[in-house]
Amino acid sequence: MPDAGQIxxxxxxxxxxxxxxxxxxxxxxxxxxxxxxxxxxxxxxxLAQDLFLGRxxxxxxxxxxxxxxxxTDSLGRDVLSRIIHGxxxxxxVALIAGTITCVIGATLGLLAGFLRGWVDMIISRLxxxxxxxxxxxxxxxxxxxxxxxxTSIIIAIVVIDWTRFARVVRxxxxxxxxxxxxxxxRVAGRGRIGTMIREILPNVLPTIxxxxxxxxxxxxxxxxxxxxxxxxxxxxxxxWGGMIAEGRTSIHQxxxxxxFPLITLFLTVLSFSQLGEGLKDRFDPVLR
Amino acid sequence: xxxxxxxxxxxxxxKGPPLLxxxxxxVQAGEVRGLVGESGAGKSMIGKxxxxxxxxxxxxxxxxxxxxxTDLLRLPPKDRRRRIxxxxxxxxxxxxxxxxxxxxxxxxxxDRLVDxxxxxxxxxxxxxxxxxxxxxxxxxxxxxxxxxxxxxxxMRQRILIASAFAAEPRLIVADEPTTALDVTVQKQIxxxxxxxxxxxxxxxxxxxxxxxxxSKVCQNLSVLYSGMVVEDSxxxxxxxxxxxxxxxxxxxxxxxxxxxxxxxxxxxDEVIAAVRAEVAAFDAxxxx
Numbered sequence: 248m249p250d251a252g253q254i255x256x257x258x259x260x261x262x263x264x265x266x267x268x269x270x271x272x273x274x275x276x277x278x279x280x281x282x283x284x285x286x287x288x289x290x291x292x293x294l295a296q297d298l299f300l301g302r303x304x305x306x307x308x309x310x311x312x313x314x315x316x317x318x319t320d321s322l323g324r325d326v327l328s329r330i331i332h333g334x335x336x337x338x339x340v341a342l343i344a345g346t347i348t349c350v351i352g353a354t355l356g357l358l359a360g361f362l363r364g365w366v367d368m369i370i371s372r373l374x375x376x377x378x379x380x381x382x383x384x385x386x387x388x389x390x391x392x393x394x395x396x397x398t399s400i401i402i403a404i405v406v407i408d409w410t411r412f413a414r415v416v417r418x419x420x421x422x423x424x425x426x427x428x429x430x431x432x433r434v435a436g437r438g439r440i441g442t443m444i445r446e447i448l449p450n451v452l453p454t455i456x457x458x459x460x461x462x463x464x465x466x467x468x469x470x471x472x473x474x475x476x477x478x479x480x481x482x483x484x485x486x487w488g489g490m491i492a493e494g495r496t497s498i499h500q501x502x503x504x505x506x507f508p509l510i511t512l513f514l515t516v517l518s519f520s521q522l523g524e525g526l527k528d529r530f531d532p533v534l535r
Numbered sequence: 536x537x538x539x540x541x542x543x544x545x546x547x548x549x550k551g552p553p554l555l556x557x558x559x560x561x562v563q564a565g566e567v568r569g570l571v572g573e574s575g576a577g578k579s580m581i582g583k584x585x586x587x588x589x590x591x592x593x594x595x596x597x598x599x600x601x602x603x604x605t606d607l608l609r610l611p612p613k614d615r616r617r618r619i620x621x622x623x624x625x626x627x628x629x630x631x632x633x634x635x636x637x638x639x640x641x642x643x644x645x646d647r648l649v650d651x652x653x654x655x656x657x658x659x660x661x662x663x664x665x666x667x668x669x670x671x672x673x674x675x676x677x678x679x680x681x682x683x684x685x686x687x688x689x690m691r692q693r694i695l696i697a698s699a700f701a702a703e704p705r706l707i708v709a710d711e712p713t714t715a716l717d718v719t720v721q722k723q724i725x726x727x728x729x730x731x732x733x734x735x736x737x738x739x740x741x742x743x744x745x746x747x748x749x750s751k752v753c754q755n756l757s758v759l760y761s762g763m764v765v766e767d768s769x770x771x772x773x774x775x776x777x778x779x780x781x782x783x784x785x786x787x788x789x790x791x792x793x794x795x796x797x798x799x800x801x802x803x804d805e806v807i808a809a810v811r812a813e814v815a816a817f818d819a820x821x822x823x
Contacts, residue, residue, distance in 0.1 A: 363591050427633035428643075430588045431698075435647040436620020445646075449637035 268525030271518035278515060282334040290314055291325035293332040293485045298323055302501040318503040320493060326504060329485035330511050336397065336479070336486050337515065340470040344404035345463035351405065352412025353455050359413065360420025361443045370417070374410045382407045386469070390478045397480050400473055404466050412458055419451045453531040460523030464516040471512055487512050536604065537561035538738050539585065539706055544598035546580055546589070546762075554580055554593060555762040556817055564705065567732060567739040569749035569770070571785070572759030578742045579628075580762075582708040585740070587619050603705070620651055624699040626709040626728070630691035630716070634683035641679035644698045652702055666697035670727055689720040693727065700731055706738045713748065725752060746789050750774055758782050761814045781810045 281288060291314070300323040303315050311318065317326040359370035386403040393399040423429065424447060432442045467487075473479045474488025487508040494505025539562040546555040555577045562568045570578045583589045585600055587607070600607045602622065607615050627633040635643060644666070645659035654662075660679075667675035670693040683691060692712065699707050709728060713721040729752045732739050741753055749756050749770060756773055758766040758781065766779040777783045784802040791797055 427627035427629055428635045430583075430586075431625055431627060431633060431695075432647070433588050433616075434586045434619060434623060434625045435702075436616050436651045437647070438616070441650075446635055450635070452637075 265525050265528060267521045268529060271521040271525060274514055274518045275522060278334050278511075279338060281331045282338050285331050285335055289325075289328035289331045290316065291328045293324060293328040294483060296322040296324055302497065302504075304501070305503050305507075317507050318501065320490075320504045321497050321501065324485075326490070326507055329490055330487070330508055333485045333487045333490060333508065334511075336474075336484065337467050337470060337512075340397065340400055340404070341463035341466045341519070344401040344408075344466040344469075345459055347401070348405045348408045348462055348466075349412055349455065349459045352409035353416045353451075353458075355409070356413035356416030357420050357443060357447065357451065360417035361424050361447050362439065363421075363424075367417075370413065374413055377410050380407075383472075386473070387476075387478065390473065395473075395478050395480070400470055400479055403473075404469050408462060408465065411462065412455070415454060415458060416451055419454050420447050423447045423450050453527045456530075457523035457527050460519045460526070464519030467512065467516055467519070537566075538564040538603055539740070540599075540601040541581065541585070542599040542601065544581070544584060544600060545596045546577075546584060546593055547596055549592055549594050553596075553762060553818070555584070556814065557598065558759075558762070558764055560757045560764060560767060562706065562738045562740055564738055565736045566755065567729075567741055567753045569753035569756035570740060570742045570759065571744060571746060571749055571756055573744065573785075575761075576759040577762040578744075578759050579710050581759075582625075582710050582740055582742050585619075585706075586623055586625055586708055587615055588625075620647075621702070622705045624702065624704040624707045626695055626699045626707060626712045628711040628714055630688050630695055633695050634691055636683055638682075639679070640681055640683065640686075640694055644679075644694070644701055648702060662701060663697070666701055667694070669700075669731070670694070670697045672697075688716055689724065692716060692720075692724050696724070696728060696731060700735055700737065703735065704737060706740065707732075708740045708742070710742045711744070713745075714743075728752065746786060758785065760810050763814055763817060765810060765813070779810075780806050 297319075300312060300315070300319050301321050303312050303319040303323075304310055305318045305326075306313075306316050308318075315325050315327075317330070319325055320329075355370050359367040386407055389403045389406060390399045393402060420443075429442060429446055432446050437445070470479060470486065471488030471491065474486040475492045477489075477492070479486055479488060490508040491505055491512075494501070494503075494508070498505050541558055541560050543557040543559055544555055545553060545557055547553040558577070558581060560568065560570075560581075570581060572578045580589070580593070584595060585602075585607075589595070595608060598608070602618060605618065607618065610618065634640070638646075641660065641663060644663040645654075645656070648654040648659040648662065649656055663679060664675045667678060672678050672690065672693055678686065678690070678694070686694070696712075712728065713724050716724060725748060728739075731737075732752075739752075741749070743749060753770050755767070755769050757764050758779065760781055766773070766777065766782045768778065768782075773782065774786070777786050781802070784806040788800050788802050790799060
């Protein structure tokens, strides 16, 4: 009986964790550590102004002052320290808004995709209606009503972006629901919610993780955009978007004020999306 | 009294055409009944109706499904689930989608026994090991720890067969269990199912479009056309002298491997026309 006994070569395939997973996780870990320890590791006070030290260039250029690694802005505030403190707001928004959006969106998507029927009808129509709102205007409107601040930003992100999760998870749950293993579980006597949690959820999870990390990246961007248009937290606290907005006015005299927060923002958003893809490759049992 | 007795079962697409037209058939305890017909004849639909896993797009419009004397269709959903789970099981068609890719093999067999039937974990585990040995899987312990993607299609089908027999059901619905497999593996799997069925004395509703399979495993068969039972015979009688013209044509259409030059014989047009007329006459009778 040649077929029996072979646990064939499939079990031998083990993918390497991959460079992008390590790089993205590394950058985010670094950033998270810096954000957590900001008051202790930031070289200067991010709010301290010193007009005599305005527009100092970064350390490798002529005229740099020791201790001001990435230079200063027009008010003499240290760019590196402001980036480190800005990471606190960025990561907080990413984590909180990303997670809440994910939980709400994924739950609704799972219910709609697996239970179908009237539940699906209601949730799908809600998604359709929701997606007809222009997101940027919607978020600015929301913040105008709620007033600026961190909570408002988080609420705005959740309210706008839950459909992203709901749509994808719904489609995925629907596809999984048609599989024979779901039928077997039902025949064995598992209830609908039990089947959903035990059989469907683990198979949708890799997709949810990818979406979650993407959403965290998006949350960072949204926060930056809202800071840029001055709708985020008070202008005293450093944010990347706020720094970019300030740096814009002096781009010809002091490009570093704009460029360094921009690079940080770029790397962070890129890392979030690559982290998701990397995790999926690593942990999806079907790909593994 | 027969263990499963389907009486005048009618199923249709919601607000659409009928899929099953007053189907009646019986499966005695320990009997193997074949259910044959061309694609779309409704053979899988019968199995799904019995197991309570009809897709949400279809509805049962009439009839009875008596399981051990109780009409399943009159039971509240929860009791129905429990009764089906305790006495029935499914061997699905496609072994590649019938095991949950996210769970190891062991829990997929045992969790149902533990969670739903209240077995102790250790009893369930030793039961799973015995069953895997019974379906001739070497190294059952290793297989129990494997994920489905690590195993070949034939192995997975063996596992599904083992899993179906796990709770000693009195009726198993086998929905084209060999269709998705290589011809070389098909024969082994058929032998295995037949052997298991005989040892455990389980009634089997064997859905297939392969009359060769029917002749090897079944004692009786029902021939379906367009959701109507056109013939219900013992297998020996059927192969000796099929009663219905459609059955005769179906039998004549079976390819003869011993005579490759003969080519394929389609079911003649006039037979199709005649059986269609029968269906139309049935529909015109106003009994849905």
